[in-house]
Amino acid sequence: DKLDMLTSFFSIGKKPTGSGDPFGLRRAALGVIRILDEAEIDLDLTPILGSTQDDLLAFMTDRLHVYCRDRGLRYDVVRAVMQPDQLADFNVLAIITRIRALDAYLTHHDGQRFMPAWRRVHSILVLEQSTSPADRDGDIDIQLFSDQTEQQLYDALLGLDQHAGDFSNDASKLAAMTTLIEPINAFFEAVKVNDDDQNIRNNRLQLLSMMDEAVRSFAHLAEIEG
Numbered sequence: 001d002k003l004d005m006l007t008s009f010f011s012i013g014k015k016p017t018g019s020g021d022p023f024g025l026r027r028a029a030l031g032v033i034r035i036l037d038e039a040e041i042d043l044d045l046t047p048i049l050g051s052t053q054d055d056l057l058a059f060m061t062d063r064l065h066v067y068c069r070d071r072g073l074r075y076d077v078v079r080a081v082m083q084p085d086q087l088a089d090f091n092v093l094a095i096i097t098r099i100r101a102l103d104a105y106l107t108h109h110d111g112q113r114f115m116p117a118w119r120r121v122h123s124i125l126v127l128e129q130s131t132s133p134a135d136r137d138g139d140i141d142i143q144l145f146s147d148q149t150e151q152q153l154y155d156a157l158l159g160l161d162q163h164a165g166d167f168s169n170d171a172s173k174l175a176a177m178t179t180l181i182e183p184i185n186a187f188f189e190a191v192k193v194n195d196d197d198q199n200i201r202n203n204r205l206q207l208l209s210m211m212d213e214a215v216r217s218f219a220h221l222a223e224i225e226g
Contacts, residue, residue, distance in 0.1 A: 002028040010052035029063040036092040044089040077103045080223040101170040110178040117184040121208045144203040149190040153183040160214045173218050
């Protein structure tokens, strides 16, 4: 009933504006979210929204932010998980489950060890992109590896990439992220990313980009404060 009400009003352009919401659409949207969360209903709403999908999806996303805030979930973790490219499917239960899983991970010893390693990778890529923007979507050439730590990091990343974007198994993705800590630290101890050989340098940057993108498919950790 709530979804029918939302899609009907949005289809005729009757959307809440500013503080005005005469038809109680914000309340209806929060009701849908609460039911899906509390009843643990695994449902992607995207196909249900029909012709109103774009506008209503943005509206529901905003309401989900409010719902998570009211439940005391960390706003930076909520932002990290609820970036637009994360929400191809609008499955409330899956999204909130990931937010809670990431929140728990970040307070755990593993998460506290992982974040400095990830930030080191991410900061290099941000700096590189700001000084010499380049496409990092090319293939990694394992023949250019000159140190065993490059191969070890690459192998660990293949395991992480298997879970990219998979909302169904957050525990496996977080466990795979944890396995990257030692390979990342060993990589930085053993090699210089900005090698004098341009091909080796680009290959190492591509390796770091592979990690950054795989993690990004799970959550935008750049949103995490601290």
